[in-house]
Amino acid sequence: MNLEFTEEEKAFRAEVREFIENNYPENIGTRGVQDDLSPEDMLAWHKILGKKGWSTPAWPKEYGGTDWTPTQRYIWSEENARKNTVMPLPFGVAMVAPVIYTFGNEEQKAQHLPGIRSGEVWWCQGYSEPGAGSDLASLKTTAVRDGDDYILNGQKTWTTLAQHADWGFFLCRTDQDAPKPQMGISFILVDMKTPGIEVRPIKLIDGGYEVNEVWLTDVRVPATNLIGEENKGWTYAKFLLAHERSGIAGVARSKRGVEQLKEIAAAEMLDGKPLLEDMGFAQKISQLEIDLSALEITELRTLAGEQAGKGPGPESSLLKVKGTEIQQRLTELTLEAVGHYGAPDFRSFPDDGSNDFPIGPDYAHHAAPTYFNMRKTSIYGGSNEIQRNIITKMILGL
Amino acid sequence: MDFDFTDEQNMVRDGISRLIREQYDFDTRRKVVASESGWRPELWAQLAELGMLAAPFSEEDGGFGGATEAMIIMEEFGKGLAVEPFIPSVVCAGGALKHGGNDAQREEYIGGIISGEMVFAFAYAEPRGRYDLANLETTAKADGGDYVINGHKAVVIGAPWATHLVVTARTSGGQTDKDGVSVFIVDKAAQGVSTRDYATVDGRRASEVYFENVKVSGDALIGDAGNGLPLIEKVVDEATAAVCAEAVGAMKVTNETTLDYSRQRKQFGTPIGSFQVLQHRMADMLMEYEQSVSMCYLATIKLDEDDATRKKNVSAAKVRIGQAGRFIGQSAIQTHGGMGMTDELAVGSYFKRLSIIEGEFGSVDHHMRRHIALTAA
Numbered sequence: 001m002n003l004e005f006t007e008e009e010k011a012f013r014a015e016v017r018e019f020i021e022n023n024y025p026e027n028i029g030t031r032g033v034q035d036d037l038s039p040e041d042m043l044a045w046h047k048i049l050g051k052k053g054w055s056t057p058a059w060p061k062e063y064g065g066t067d068w069t070p071t072q073r074y075i076w077s078e079e080n081a082r083k084n085t086v087m088p089l090p091f092g093v094a095m096v097a098p099v100i101y102t103f104g105n106e107e108q109k110a111q112h113l114p115g116i117r118s119g120e121v122w123w124c125q126g127y128s129e130p131g132a133g134s135d136l137a138s139l140k141t142t143a144v145r146d147g148d149d150y151i152l153n154g155q156k157t158w159t160t161l162a163q164h165a166d167w168g169f170f171l172c173r174t175d176q177d178a179p180k181p182q183m184g185i186s187f188i189l190v191d192m193k194t195p196g197i198e199v200r201p202i203k204l205i206d207g208g209y210e211v212n213e214v215w216l217t218d219v220r221v222p223a224t225n226l227i228g229e230e231n232k233g234w235t236y237a238k239f240l241l242a243h244e245r246s247g248i249a250g251v252a253r254s255k256r257g258v259e260q261l262k263e264i265a266a267a268e269m270l271d272g273k274p275l276l277e278d279m280g281f282a283q284k285i286s287q288l289e290i291d292l293s294a295l296e297i298t299e300l301r302t303l304a305g306e307q308a309g310k311g312p313g314p315e316s317s318l319l320k321v322k323g324t325e326i327q328q329r330l331t332e333l334t335l336e337a338v339g340h341y342g343a344p345d346f347r348s349f350p351d352d353g354s355n356d357f358p359i360g361p362d363y364a365h366h367a368a369p370t371y372f373n374m375r376k377t378s379i380y381g382g383s384n385e386i387q388r389n390i391i392t393k394m395i396l397g398l
Numbered sequence: 399m400d401f402d403f404t405d406e407q408n409m410v411r412d413g414i415s416r417l418i419r420e421q422y423d424f425d426t427r428r429k430v431v432a433s434e435s436g437w438r439p440e441l442w443a444q445l446a447e448l449g450m451l452a453a454p455f456s457e458e459d460g461g462f463g464g465a466t467e468a469m470i471i472m473e474e475f476g477k478g479l480a481v482e483p484f485i486p487s488v489v490c491a492g493g494a495l496k497h498g499g500n501d502a503q504r505e506e507y508i509g510g511i512i513s514g515e516m517v518f519a520f521a522y523a524e525p526r527g528r529y530d531l532a533n534l535e536t537t538a539k540a541d542g543g544d545y546v547i548n549g550h551k552a553v554v555i556g557a558p559w560a561t562h563l564v565v566t567a568r569t570s571g572g573q574t575d576k577d578g579v580s581v582f583i584v585d586k587a588a589q590g591v592s593t594r595d596y597a598t599v600d601g602r603r604a605s606e607v608y609f610e611n612v613k614v615s616g617d618a619l620i621g622d623a624g625n626g627l628p629l630i631e632k633v634v635d636e637a638t639a640a641v642c643a644e645a646v647g648a649m650k651v652t653n654e655t656t657l658d659y660s661r662q663r664k665q666f667g668t669p670i671g672s673f674q675v676l677q678h679r680m681a682d683m684l685m686e687y688e689q690s691v692s693m694c695y696l697a698t699i700k701l702d703e704d705d706a707t708r709k710k711n712v713s714a715a716k717v718r719i720g721q722a723g724r725f726i727g728q729s730a731i732q733t734h735g736g737m738g739m740t741d742e743l744a745v746g747s748y749f750k751r752l753s754i755i756e757g758e759f760g761s762v763d764h765h766m767r768r769h770i771a772l773t774a775a
Contacts, residue, residue: 001401003699009399071399103627262774282770289773290693297692304401318685346740388681389674396657396680398671 003300005071012072023048037086039122039164046088046119049111056093056117063101063109064117070303074252080131081252085245090161092116096169098243099187099236103228112167112189114382124162124192126170126214129155130188130209134386136171137181137234141216142173143188145223150174150188152219158380162199162212165192170216175231187233189225196220206369207347229327241382242316248381249323251296258289264337264363275337284336288329295322314394317387324377324384338364401695403470406462408492411470417441418478424744427479431601431727444516446613451488459496459508464634465701469643469694473743476647479744479751481602483519483556487511489640490517493565493633494581498621507562507583518635519560519586521607522630529764531566531630533574536609538567545593545619547571547582547590552666557605558595560586565609566609566630569623583618583628584609601747628705635712638759639697642719645755646694649687649726654729654750656680659745663735670733686722693718699718710772713765720762723752 005013025048028041049055049092057073059065068076080087090145100108115121139153152172162168168190178184190197196219201209228236262285275281302315309353335342339358346369349358378384393398403411421441429437445451453744454468468489475484492511495504510516527533536549563584571578584591589610593605621629640669657680660671670676695717700708727749731738731756734745756762 001403001695001699003399003696005399032589083522278773279767279770282774283766286766286769286773290717290769291689293696293711293714294689294692294718297696298688300399301695304399318688322685322689346669385678388678391584391681391684392674392677395684396677398657398660398677398680 005075009071009075012068013075013079017078017082019052019054020079020085023052024085028086035081040166042089042161043119043122044087045086046093049088050118052297052356055088055119055332056097058094059097059117061102063097063113070306074300078252078255081256084256085258088119089122089161091120091125091165094243096123096189096238099169099227099240102239103236104188107224108189108227116164122161122164124159124168124214126156126159126168126190128158131159134383136237137185139171139173139185141170141172142176143170143174143186143221145174146220148223150221150223150226151215152188152190152221154216156214156216157202157211157379159199159212159214160163160210162192162207162214163201165199167229168192168214171233171237178231182234184231185233185237186230187227187236188221189227190219191222192223193220204373205371206376207345208369208373242313248316249295249299249319249327250288250327251292251299251323252327254323254330255296256291257327257334258285258292261334261337261364262331263283264334266363267363268337268339281333281337284333288326288333291322291329292326295319295326298322315381315392317390317394320381321378321384321387327377331367331374335367335371341365342368384389403466405584407466408469410424410450410453410463410467411604412475414450414474415477417444417448418480422478422480423746424479427481427601427747431481433659435559436597436603437482440561442517443514445482445484446512450690451484451514452512454488454492454510455496455508459504460512461508464641465639465698468636469698472643473694474641474649476644476751477651479601479648479747483517483559485637485640485644486520486554486556487516487518487560489637490520490522490560490727491640492631493587493636494564494629495583497632498626498629499583502617503583503620509563516562517556517560518562518564518632519554519605519607520559521554521557522634522658523552523554523566525550525552527552529760530574531634532576532579532627534566534568534579536565536567538569538580538614540569540623541613545580545582545614545616547584547609547614549609551607551609553598553604554593554607554674555598555602555604557586557593557607561562562586563591563607565607565611566626571624576627578624579626579630580623580666581620581621581629582614584612584614588612588614598754600751617671631705631709634759635708637695638716638764639701640710641733641755641758642690642694642697642715645719645723645752646687646690648748648751649690649723652726652730652745652752653683653687654681655745655748656683656733659734659737663737676733683710683726683729686725690719690722706772710769713760713769713772716760716765717762717769719763720756723756728751 015132025044028044046055056064057066057068061067100112107293129139143150143152169190170190171185173184174186175184196217198215202211266274268275270278299319341364346365452461453463495508519546524535538545538547563586565581565582565584568578569580590610595605598604661669663670693715697712700711730745731749737743738745
């Protein structure tokens with residue numbers, strides 16, 4: 001039992017650190033609120049990594065994966081967090097791609113995987129509906145076969161960054177009479193430029209437009225866009241959700257976040273002393289660090305299991321719950337730490353082209369919107385209550 | 399990076415696990431705890447024979463392992479709520495001797511600990527010292543080549559069973575000075591040592607130990623006079639990691655017991671385990687347990703690193719495991735309902751042990767403060 005990295009792993013860390021240092025574009029924003037980045041900024045690092053062959057480390061080698069061990073992937077995420085890079089969006093790389101290379105046919109792999117790898121094609125996820133959130137299987141969007149096509153009708157929602165998307169993967173009902181709701185669902189790829197698709201951005205509590213409603217009205221999609229078998233979509237959807245949850249712990253980012261929080265608490269003053277030295281606040285930071293240590297070791301234990309050949313299993317639910325709790329607490333404490341300057345709405349100041357904020361310390365501007373925004377983490381990807389249901393069923397066996 | 403155990407470590411676990419399973423079922427434990435002596439000397443002899451009391455010592459000292467072996471043994475102790483004094487004798491006294499003892503002391507006393515002929519207790523706490531290891535009213539005054547010890551040591555776990563004590567006393571300086579702390583080996587039968595023995599709420603035995611002009615020779619001093627605090631801090635950190643492992647073992651069984659009960663107990667015509675409110679609580683108990691396992695590993699792995707790293711990680715573990723133990727213990731009683739309140743079921747004993755572990759070698763608040771002091775820079 002040890003936590004040491006091998007010489008090869010240390011060399012790997014040095015290699016990726018150097019690569020990031022030399023290649024990460026300096027002019028990209030690094031703020032936490034996504035829609036303040038331009039679509040180009042969000043893809044810039046992805047495209048550089050695509051050229052290097054590092055945009056899809058977790059994929060099987062034959063499809064363009066790097067063949068890194070889980071430990072190397074962990075090091076990779078740590079080094080990226082260190083630089084606060086804007087990583088490739090998950091919808092293509094981590095979500096639809098594993099479904100395509102696992103269940104798709106050769107044409108689909110050839111058509112879609114290269115664009116996902118290079119960052120040329122932007123994907124979005126058409127899962128949730130107004131009436132189908134945690135109870136995803138109750139979804140109502142229909143896909144009706146018509147000759148060589150499917151015709152899609154319905155409404156999706158919470159579709160992240162669909163306003164920029166080139167393609168989407170949609171869960172649609174193809175059999176209204178299936179004995180169980182899970183059994184009549186299909187997984188269909190949709191070109192977002194197809195007539196009949198309307199994307200309506202939703203303004204969120206942080207003031208941004210990160211998610212959208214996607215309305216589908218008689219959208220004609222070639223039947224060749226069906227993944228796997230008709231009515232087996234739920235299997236692929238569950239597979240995707242398990243993949244989505246691994247890596248969702250965000251340990252490396254949260255470690256970086258704790259460092260930033262400590263910098264803020266060192267700069268903010270209370271009774272003539274840094275806030276960091278206040279016992280009450282210091283205790284909250286220590287608790288966060290301690291919980292993060294526990295999460296990190298739990299993730300490393302899971303990685304060690306993966307290295308020994310176990311796939312991502314129900315323990316990823318634990319990582320999701322604990323990881324998102326920590327991410328949220330981090331943003332709570334940051335807002336708490338910045339004091340008065342948590343209140344001004346940075347969006348209410350005119351854009352004068354300068355990166356300098358007109359009032360207050362720089363670190364305060366995004367504290368409130370980031371806190372607001374991060375409430376999503378315990379809701380998305382299967383809410384934390386749903387994760388507890390999964391643990392109950394899959395681990396406790398109840 | 400790996401979380402695997404060596405073949406030898408797996409054998410230690412199998413050996414202890416079998417012993418506890420076969421000879422330490424809950425009814426046996428209940429009888430042992432209620433017996434006059436309160437422990438099983440014959441089991442201790444058996445542990446010695448199996449080599450288990452040598453597990454945390456180096457080959458040089460007649461052993462074959464280190465902190466990981468102690469962790470494994472205490473985890474299994476925790477599963478069976480074994481009361482025998484592995485931590486006081488092997489981890490604490492053994493630790494003080496292996497890190498601070500000279501060749502002669504190590505040979506005599508570590509040899510005695512490993513063979514089981516000597517059983518040590520660790521007399522470090524005092525009635526007014528709380529968790530400050532340097533806050534000592536007990537004094538040891540140099541007298542020629544000897545020392546004369548006077549004072550009162552509080553809640554010395556396992557002292558009723560002990561043949562020897564490792565005692566901290568002040569040889570110089572003020573009551574809370576970091577310098578001036580010294581560590582002594584004292585024969586419990588020495589002139590002037592008296593004890594008041596009693597049971598603890600979690601099934602163990604302890605003593606108040608009084609020293610009245612107890613004369614020990616200079617050979618009884620472990621390490622240098624006045625420089626004992628770093629040694630004691632290291633020893634207590636090792637003991638903290640060990641008690642964390644014990645907690646992890648106890649939590650595992652507490653969770654399993656609770657899950658079993660929720661399958662059997664029916665209300666409203668259905669097993670209570672079918673109720674989501676209890677399912678989610680048990681999912682939380684599982685997550686708390688897994689995080690505790692992680693922290694236990696972390697603390698154990700970091701024990702041999704530099705002082706600051708060791709302290710930070712041990713304190714982090716004790717905070718997390720203290721909190722998890724409280725949550726799991728209380729949730730287990732709640733889920734068992736009225737039956738959880740009875741002395742009849744094992745769950746109450748696990749709850750009680752977890753509750754006392756929370757304060758052993760430093761409470762959550764104590765370790766939180768130490769963590770802050772080491773990290774808020």
